[in-house]
Amino acid sequence: EASAEVIDGKAVAKQIRDEITDEVSRMKEAIGVIPGLAVILVGDRKDSATYVRNKKKACESVGINSFEVHLPEDTTEQEVLTHISVFNDNPSVHGILVQLPLPSHMNEQNVLNAIKIEKDVDGFHPLNIGRLAMRGREPLFVPCTPKGCIELLHRYGVSLKGKRAVVIGRSNIVGMPAALLLQREDATVSVVHSRTNNPEEITRQADLIISAVGQPNMVRGSWIKPGAVIIDVGINPVDDINSPRGYRLVGDVCYEEACKVASAITPVPGGVGPMTIAMLLQNTLISAERIYNFH
């Protein structure tokens, strides 16, 4: 029985981090500048704390300076804005990231818009998204998760031009920018979402599927065109009594079934996840290089 090639995001991310490590030290030696990433965390969500810790560790591992501000849940929006403004002005900080979600008493839009666009390494600013959507314009930063998806495809030599691609999900942080990126690569893109009447039928026409939904095992084998390439962004906990934590993580795509139909697929975990952080490091490096005009 045919079995899909496993797209090893962990290995590719490792390789990219090695490349970043070299580039960071080259920059330091040449002009004495060390890229810096500032992360602002508000509140006590465990998952958010884990993400922030992982980002910090990743920075350290490649030689990027990390700055962290951890604020209590009842911080005011104004206090967060003040911290952003200080990082905006700090020349040692080249990227600023506010860990989402924010506590509900804050206006996420206001907070994100306060980040200087030159330091918006998440790439979520509407001005940046607008440039991503427009032909002939260049975004300052490409959002990390969709950038990681495209990078995986490039490193595995998957050609996109003229290919039918289906993106399942249209969130501001994954699905929508992923569709814009694929279109920039000259794929023919269809976007499937929760209001789509026949997601299975459309998905089955695709040479490439990027799924960012958050529904465990939603994409079954029957949804997949034989030979399609699958990038599974979903990270979904499902109960598992055999796991020490009582649950395990699965993607949006039913991996066992997909393996028999697809030509290549990202696993969960170990696929897109590690790429997201690698792209964050890359965006921080790009930012520092741009600010110092170092190439």
Add this chain to the structure above:
Amino acid sequence: EASAEVIDGKAVAKQIRDEITDEVSRMKEAIGVIPGLAVILVGDRKDSATYVRNKKKACESVGINSFEVHLPEDTTEQEVLTHISVFNDNPSVHGILVQLPLPSHMNEQNVLNAIKIEKDVDGFHPLNIGRLAMRGREPLFVPCTPKGCIELLHRYGVSLKGKRAVVIGRSNIVGMPAALLLQREDATVSVVHSRTNNPEEITRQADLIISAVGQPNMVRGSWIKPGAVIIDVGINPVDDINSPRGYRLVGDVCYEEACKVASAITPVPGGVGPMTIAMLLQNTLISAERIYNFH
């Protein structure tokens, strides 16, 4: 033989202009403000001159003030920027439009970016396009031609939610924003462009087709799903010895063939064309109302 309903853009545009006329006079009476549109034309292109003249006439017909600056072909970019800056500061001007294309010695991006976003009635600023792409964000202005397409569909009672839509063309001014607008209406959108391998096959799956390509009669009857609704944005001159001008205008869609398959279709001329100017007037009115907080 079945024959598609003709979507009468001329009649709908007339109706919208009447609504705008009423609203403009209501505003004038209530707060003494008259909306104003400034148009900057550079060079001697005949078609551009015609467009500008039509916009001016349309303004007059609904009671909107129009301001026009006509500059010679060899004007410097700096001079154009100065005119924009004066209009940006002029409180009687609520919309500013630079007629494209600009002479080749100018940087279109610089010029368009100089327009104050609150007066960018064309809606072409990347910040505006970004907001259009993002869920939970609202653009200040929706670009006129795609807005006109959606308005036609609304006025003809065509439901979009969950429908398969294909947009042919992905330009910054028509195709791309049209696709974003359809997605905001919960259609399932595919974008076809010049690199698409099998445009006919994909187009035939659509309940709704918006074509903005610039190729006369490219979309044949065989491309159309029976009962589909067609919005033909293309305006293409083709030789016609029977016409006094030696040519006539046709759309991207082969009208005779499409009429037999589609359930409804916009003619060319008389479809989307008149809607574009009506939407420009509407955007100018909206801008003045927003600036004076008048509702």
